[in-house]
Amino acid sequence: MDLRCPPTLFRKHSPTALNSTLKRTSSTYLLTIVCSQYQLPSRKQKHRMPLQKNPNRTCSIAPMMSYTDRHFRHFVRLMSKRTLLYTEMVVSGTIIHNLSSEYLDKILGFDTDQPPLAVQLGGDCPDELETAARVCEDYGYQEINLNIGCPSDRVQKGSFGAVLMKTPEKVADLYHRMQRVVQIPVTVKHRIGVDDLDSYEFLSNFVDTVSKAGCRSFSIHARKAWLKGLSPAQNRSVPPLDYERVYQLKADFPDLEIVLNGGIDSLDQARLHLEKVDGVMIGRAAYRHPLLCQHVDEMLFNDHSNKAITTGELLCAFQDYMNRELSRGTPASSILRHLLGFFKGEKGSRIWRQRITSFIQTKEPITDLALLYDETIGRFKDE
Template sequence: MSKAAYFQSHRLSVAPMMDWTDRHCRMLHRTLSSRALLYTEMVTTGAVLHGDRERLLGFSPAEHPVALQLGGSEPAELAAAARIGEAEGYDEINLNVGCPSDRVQSGRFGACLMREPELVAECMAAMGAAVKVPVTVKCRIGVDDQDPEESLFRLVELCAQAGVTSFVVHARKAWLQGLSPKENRDVPPLDYALVHRLKRERPDLTIAINGGIGSLDEAMEQLQTVDGVMLGRAAYHTPAILGEVDRRVFGAGEGVDVDAFQAVELYRPYVLGELAKGTHLAAMTRHMLGLFHGLPGARAWRRVLTVEGVKSGAGIEVIDAALAQVLRAKDERGAGRFEAGEAA
């Protein structure tokens, strides 16, 4: 991928989400958008250096553009992990400076690193020197009692001095004590204006915004001010919104939109291939539950996948049965409108 095409892909990305954005999830999202930038779940440096690399880092070439997110705070280990990620074929190596979980804090990485911007810059310099692919930062605007205007701008300035040119900013503080990771996604107030100001003051940097953006319309509005938008829960719980991304965000032209029905068909060969390798069906279908969100038959779709997909030996017929429920509901809704029109 050319450098220009890579940075263009930052206009719309899907956030790294623990326990969600595994390779199966990314392949589903790729059926919906060929251009959005996808991220792995966060992988710690220890896991990269000492764990099962194929299980942790393996991905399909069809996932490109795809970025590896690392968790860590030791420059030499991050540099070594970044080299491994580059060798595996990732298009970008990203450092997590935003996760607020206790487990992450105990390892001295994630959001707590907002308190150590000099260390983050040292880490980014080491990673940048180790690889040729872009190294980027995903951060919060601050943590706990920090002044976001100071914490965010200082972190960005030091990292920019270390050679980082691209940042994803989750526009909330993280509260490291007293709030769960789930509450940290909702309770601290959003400050989009601060991220917009960062872009105005640093027009030389690529700034993407994350946090609370629930629709493609909202994403398009943000793109009037910043370089990119990262969707999190909205992309996961209602993945069909990604089907309009190539046209609306990347200007791919008419006729490229992918709806939920097409996504199922496009995902089908991947599912069959994984089933042949021994992958459990539920590992893939759990990411499909929200595909028909808001459409007739969505509840029946979820029920069939949830109940039947977890059974031993479950195969592609479960997806077919779930899809049949949606198609039946669609036909019934259409017939109802036709009959009402005749009566009128």
């Protein structure tokens, strides 16, 4: 598996010593201490893998909390070699508080076969985001994405996510502080508006302000965010989609890269959007119906060099991956949960889900996913 992690760069002081420092210092002073004590890598340091200066964003899988962990990303990578993958959002403060902890590898480590891969960061403290960006670059990510779209209450209490759209000048400063310390691109993901600030003029001004700080790539969820009255789940469906507004933004800012996110359920739909924007970012559909990723390289990247993997081949390959992970002590439930809805809508999917749930609950290892498929979904294929 070869999880990427800087071996000793951030391990010079005990977590206890760092925690005591955290309690008695201000944020700015703390970041000065952290940077000096942990010897953040210089820009001349050789990275473990060649950096792709600007990854291809024609198609990407959106960062999704509790979904796009390294197990799900491995699953997608088995089907598509070209799709840009994103981590779950990582709060910058979490990185800062765990610089001397093995937990840092858990949240930032990834398999060497997962790139092209981007990390999404959330936060509003320039010092923390600057340090977190340097740490993420050293891990080998090809892009750092700043979350300006999450509407959850927890994120709002931290004064980041979608609420930051209300202060475009601050977002521009956060972008600048991050980009100045890394060589890989920093991008921004945001909504088309927030609360009552939902005019096209507001959206255009936001993009214009942040782009003047140097940002060249914007991933835009084509819904506004209501910060009061709607849950995060409702914010993904209740506010109406407005693709035309994103199309207009691309027309008005032709030199910027505009990636469209929100409500994309099929590759045919994605191809239509690509006639108007530079890229598409697929969210929940990729998790609920992951087999759509089987033909992404061919249909969206026009790459015919890799034969689409069959369902049987996919399950066998994922079985090998799961066996390796289990031998390293990874809980089976953290892997199997991604397979629960794999065949949603197909005959036999309820039985498949029941069997997977049983394996999770009993903690019994699954030895043959392909056989389980034949016993549940496959037996209906010949009817």
